[in-house]
Amino acid sequence: xxxxxxxxxxxxxxxxxxxxxxxxxxxxxxxxxxxxxxxxxxxxxxxxxxxxxxxxxxxxxxxxxxxxxxxxxxxxxxxxxxxxxxxxxxxxxxxxxxxxxxxxxxxxxxxxxxxxxxxxxxxxxxxxxxxxxxxxxxxxxxxxxxxxxxxxxxxxxxxxxxxxxxxxxxxxxxxxxxxxxxxxxxxxxx
Numbered sequence: 001x002x003x004x005x006x007x008x009x010x011x012x013x014x015x016x017x018x019x020x021x022x023x024x025x026x027x028x029x030x031x032x033x034x035x036x037x038x039x040x041x042x043x044x045x046x047x048x049x050x051x052x053x054x055x056x057x058x059x060x061x062x063x064x065x066x067x068x069x070x071x072x073x074x075x076x077x078x079x080x081x082x083x084x085x086x087x088x089x090x091x092x093x094x095x096x097x098x099x100x101x102x103x104x105x106x107x108x109x110x111x112x113x114x115x116x117x118x119x120x121x122x123x124x125x126x127x128x129x130x131x132x133x134x135x136x137x138x139x140x141x142x143x144x145x146x147x148x149x150x151x152x153x154x155x156x157x158x159x160x161x162x163x164x165x166x167x168x169x170x171x172x173x174x175x176x177x178x179x180x181x182x183x184x185x186x187x188x189x190x
Contacts, residue, residue: 002026007107012038017097019077021085029081030105031115034063037092039099045092051076054117055143057087064169069143081105117143126180126189134184139168154182161190 002009002025009025015037024030033051040046048063055061055069057076074089081087086105088095095101108114114131120142121127138152151166156174160181164174181188 005109007109007113009105011103011105013101013103015088015092015095015097015099015101017090017095019090020088020095022088022103023085024081024103024105026083026105026107028083028107030086030107032106033081033086034104035088035094036102037094037096037099038102040092040096045096045099047093049075049093050141051081051086052117052143053080053115056080061141061143063149066146066148066169068145068147120189124190128183128188129186131186133186135182135187138180138182138187150179152180152182152187 004025004027007026011022011024013022031053035049037045047065050061050063051057052061057080058071058073058078059069060072060075061067061069072091074091075094077087077089079087086103092099106113106115111133114133118127118129136154140150141147148167149169151168152163154163157163161178163178163180163182164176165179166174179190181190
């Protein structure tokens with residue numbers, strides 16, 4: 001399923017156990033890809049594997065853990081996705097023989113979606129992150145150290161300062177700490 005206007009596709013494929021490519025249908029290179037093995041729910045091969053342009057194709061993140069970015073050429077073959085396909089390596093978490101996978105792929109659409117990195121300042125007066133759009137959904141992950149994944153959105157509370165976080169790597173209820181103001185052109189971390 002592909003929506004090029006929204007810059008999003010959902011792709012299913014069957015693993016081969018050998019280096020391979022998977023078509024994503026977006027017509028431009030995706031900036032973020034999340035892959036899940038649907039046949040194996042184990043802690044290793046069943047983990048949610050994440051490619052993000054800011055950490056490069058020689059590295060990966062895992063959505064259901066707090067782990068920092070790790071090196072792993074067997075995930076994406078150390079090759080960035082292109083306008084028609086993304087690369088999968090030989091690790092079971094993205095490509096076990098005869099196992100079924102789903103991949104969620106996001107491309108940037110000007111004024112609609114953005115994938116990027118920023119550097120925090122460790123202060124309660126955090127940085128302003130310019131996105132050139134009014135975010136409705138924000139997902140944040142520290143890549144150089146362990147930390148929770150954090151999701152903020154405008155649908156649940158919908159006003160500043162009360163934007164309660166969700167943590168997709170935890171089974172917790174939504175948090176109560178106000179982490180950011182969502183603005184017309186980006187967001188301001190607190």
